[in-house]
Amino acid sequence: MREHDVWAADGTRLRGWCTESDGPVVLLCPGLGTIPEAWPALVLPSSGVRVVSWYHRGTMGSERPVDATRITLDDHVADAVAVLDAAGVRRCVVMGWSVGVMVATEVARRYPERVSGLLLAAGVPGDPFGGVLGVLGIPAAVRRPLAIGAAMAVRAAGPLVDAVVHRVPVNRVTAALVQHSGFMLPGADPADVARAVRRFLGHDWRWYVTLALALADVPPQDLVGITCPVTVLLARYDLIADPKLAAKSVARLPQARVRVVPTSHFLPLEAPEVIAEELQLLVDRVTVVERARR
Numbered sequence: 001m002r003e004h005d006v007w008a009a010d011g012t013r014l015r016g017w018c019t020e021s022d023g024p025v026v027l028l029c030p031g032l033g034t035i036p037e038a039w040p041a042l043v044l045p046s047s048g049v050r051v052v053s054w055y056h057r058g059t060m061g062s063e064r065p066v067d068a069t070r071i072t073l074d075d076h077v078a079d080a081v082a083v084l085d086a087a088g089v090r091r092c093v094v095m096g097w098s099v100g101v102m103v104a105t106e107v108a109r110r111y112p113e114r115v116s117g118l119l120l121a122a123g124v125p126g127d128p129f130g131g132v133l134g135v136l137g138i139p140a141a142v143r144r145p146l147a148i149g150a151a152m153a154v155r156a157a158g159p160l161v162d163a164v165v166h167r168v169p170v171n172r173v174t175a176a177l178v179q180h181s182g183f184m185l186p187g188a189d190p191a192d193v194a195r196a197v198r199r200f201l202g203h204d205w206r207w208y209v210t211l212a213l214a215l216a217d218v219p220p221q222d223l224v225g226i227t228c229p230v231t232v233l234l235a236r237y238d239l240i241a242d243p244k245l246a247a248k249s250v251a252r253l254p255q256a257r258v259r260v261v262p263t264s265h266f267l268p269l270e271a272p273e274v275i276a277e278e279l280q281l282l283v284d285r286v287t288v289v290e291r292a293r294r
Helices: 073-087 100-110 140-156 156-165 172-179 189-200 205-213 241-248 272-293
Strands: 003-008 011-018 025-029 050-054 092-095 115-121 229-235 256-261
Touching: 003 073, 011 073, 025 073, 025 100, 073 100, 073 156, 092 100, 092 272, 100 115, 115 140, 115 272, 140 205, 140 256, 156 205, 172 189, 229 241, 229 272
Parallel strands: 025 050, 025 092, 092 115, 115 229, 229 256
Antiparallel strands: 003 011, 011 050
């Protein structure tokens, strides 16, 4: 894997990354503030695809925009297109995880000529706070304001949060504790979890939550009209993105393949073999459809 600079439409310098495997190109719209190591199935040379992606504005080496308000869905969609353009890719499969699902589906809605297929994992296309804690049966009227209120509290206490979490030792023991917390489940390689958690905890938490809250008012998206092959992976025990809402968003797409996986929100870490299998199936479907289009 290598990293490189990508210049966004508004002049912000993004830190992009790509794998160096052979195979068709896949654009990955990442979960907020996540890293390549969160996708162990994709960063291996044997993955069968070449992944291009980036780090969100103000995280992991990407610059914050000069205009601090340029962190909306429109900006993330523009960044995704900039990554494709920098890689010289006109059309490819697009993947999304968590918040990345919202970005991936919006790219497909606005630029259908750039997207040959969609793989959506553990995320909802709009209203990201509306799906929090849905699997616990908490009413929607309660969970959205509860989630937004908690995020605003973390933002207000940002320096204190940084002072604490930046000092948390991260190792296999820490990883095991996280994997048995309910927020994440056992199944992932503890070494992969430790790497992902170590870098994740290093965020500027005031800025991280600001990024999340900037997307709070994005309404649920109607995906009717998306005509490319779609695969949706739902995490059965997802505390972040209610799998029922995710399923509902694609219910009217006749070409969508839906699979429920017994994982937490961290499906790419806990079920990398499912990611690899479903991505290959999607690539095969796309190949057939693209031949027919030509």
